[in-house]
Each structure stands twice: as C-alpha cells, then as structure tokens.
Amino acid sequence: EDKVVQSPLSLVVHEGDTVTLNCSYEVTNFRSLLWYKQEKKAPTFLFMLTSSGIEKKSGRLSSILDKKELSSILNITATQTGDSAIYLCAVSTGTYKYIFGTGTRLKVLA
Amino acid sequence: NAGVMQNPRHLVRRRGQEARLRCSPMKGHSHVYWYRQLPEEGLKFMVYLQKENIIDESGMPKERFSAEFPKEGPSILRIQQVVRGDSAAYFCASSPDRGGNNSPLHFGNGTRLTVT
Numbered sequence: 001e002d003k004v005v006q007s008p009l010s011l012v013v014h015e016g017d018t019v020t021l022n023c024s025y026e027v028t029n030f031r032s033l034l035w036y037k038q039e040k041k042a043p044t045f046l047f048m049l050t051s052s053g054i055e056k057k058s059g060r061l062s063s064i065l066d067k068k069e070l071s072s073i074l075n076i077t078a079t080q081t082g083d084s085a086i087y088l089c090a091v092s093t094g095t096y097k098y099i100f101g102t103g104t105r106l107k108v109l110a
Numbered sequence: 111n112a113g114v115m116q117n118p119r120h121l122v123r124r125r126g127q128e129a130r131l132r133c134s135p136m137k138g139h140s141h142v143y144w145y146r147q148l149p150e151e152g153l154k155f156m157v158y159l160q161k162e163n164i165i166d167e168s169g170m171p172k173e174r175f176s177a178e179f180p181k182e183g184p185s186i187l188r189i190q191q192v193v194r195g196d197s198a199a200y201f202c203a204s205s206p207d208r209g210g211n212n213s214p215l216h217f218g219n220g221t222r223l224t225v226t
Binding site for chain 1: 113143145150154158201214215216217219220
C-alpha cells in the first residue's frame with residue numbers, strides 16, 4: 001500500500017530558529033512530491049519536486065528531494081510566528097491521486 | 111483570479127439529514143477532486159471528476175455518498191442520511207489538467223461538516 005510518512009508530528013521553536021521537516025514515501029510509482037502549508041483553511045501550495053527538479057527555494061523556504069532515500073526535507077530558516085501551520089507532504093503516483101502524509105504541526109513562539 | 115470556492119464553510123446537520131457541499135473550481139480548471147480530512151489525519155482522496163464525468167470514486171463510501179460535476183454549475187458532494195462519523199473537513203481541489211504530472215492541486219477553504 002502506498003504511504004507517506006512525515007516527521008516530526010509536531011514541533012515548537014522560537015522565532016529565528018531554523019527547522020527541518022521530513023517526508024518519506026513508499027509508493028509503487030513516483031511522479032512528484034508536493035509540499036503544502038495549511039493554516040486554518042485551505043492548504044496552500046509551496047513546492048513541487050520531480051525527477052527533473054530536485055531542489056526548490058523560495059525566500060526562507062527550501063526543499064530537497066532525495067530519490068535514492070525516497071524522502072524530502074523542507075527547511076525554513078529564520079522562522080517567524082507566521083510560519084506556524086501544519087505542513088503537508090503529498091506524493092503523486094502518476095495518476096491523479098495524491099497520497100498525503102498526516103502533516104507536521106509547527107508552532108513558532110515569539 | 112478567484113481561487114477554488116467552497117460553500118458553505120460550516121455545515122451542521124442532524125443524524126439522518128442530507129448534506130450538500132459545493133465547489134467551484136478555479137477559472138480554467140476542469141478537473142475537480144474531493145478530499146476528506148479527519149482530525150490528526152492527512153487528506154484522504156475521495157473522488158475525481160471532470161465535467162459531467164466521474165473518473166474515479168474509489169475513495170468514496172459506496173453508500174450514502176455521491177458526487178457530480180455538471181456541465182454548468184459547481185461540483186456537488188452529497189452525503190445522505192448523515193451519521194456522526196461523517197463529521198470532518200471536506201476539501202475540494204482543482205487543476206487545469208490531470209493532476210500528478212505538471213500541475214499541483216489548488217485547494218478551497220473546505221467545508222467543516224458537523225453531525226449532531
């Protein structure tokens with residue numbers, strides 16, 4: 001059965017800290033990996049990583065795909081309270097179905 | 111460019127009633143997906159539709175649940191004779207093409223269904 005596992009489940013840091021969120025997957029047919037940020041409402045798209053694009057960066061956020069290790073990390077540097085959210089990882093198996101992990105709940109304290 | 115629109119945001123139903131959740135995809139998107147999210151759980155795929163067609167409903171319970179995406183109007187997720195276990199957040203997402211290759215899913219704000 002295809003699955004996506006995220007760790008840690010939750011994390012509490014102080015403003016200015018750097019955090020690394022992990023996502024590992026076991027799927028029959030990998031096509032892409034996506035990161036989303038979910039606050040109180042819609043999951044908002046952050047990054048899509050595929051075989052042809054294994055590293056993405058946007059401001060203080062960056063993500064790397066390790067196809068050998070079947071995993072990805074999401075880094076957030078100089079965290080701010082506005083980064084507090086649930087970060088979701090999802091894997092596409094080449095069809096339209098995305099397999100989501102349970103998410104990492106990040107809380108950034110002022 | 112409006113995003114994915116879902117309504118209502120919150121819906122309270124008594125056991126046995128029907129719940130109707132609506133979703134209008136982003137402009138130019140003809141692929142719609144419904145996901146369910148329970149507390150402390152990830153998003154679970156329910157159904158994938160294109161205009162007037164159900165492509166895959168394998169994630170949807172066979173009884174009481176149905177979905178449609180008519181030629182005109184929003185996609186509807188219908189839950190008949192709701193039970194307490196149906197209480198969850200239901201998210202709709204859309205994409206301009208068959209997801210999984212080049213286009214990420216864009217999500218609406220969800221409908222939080224509470225069954226009393």
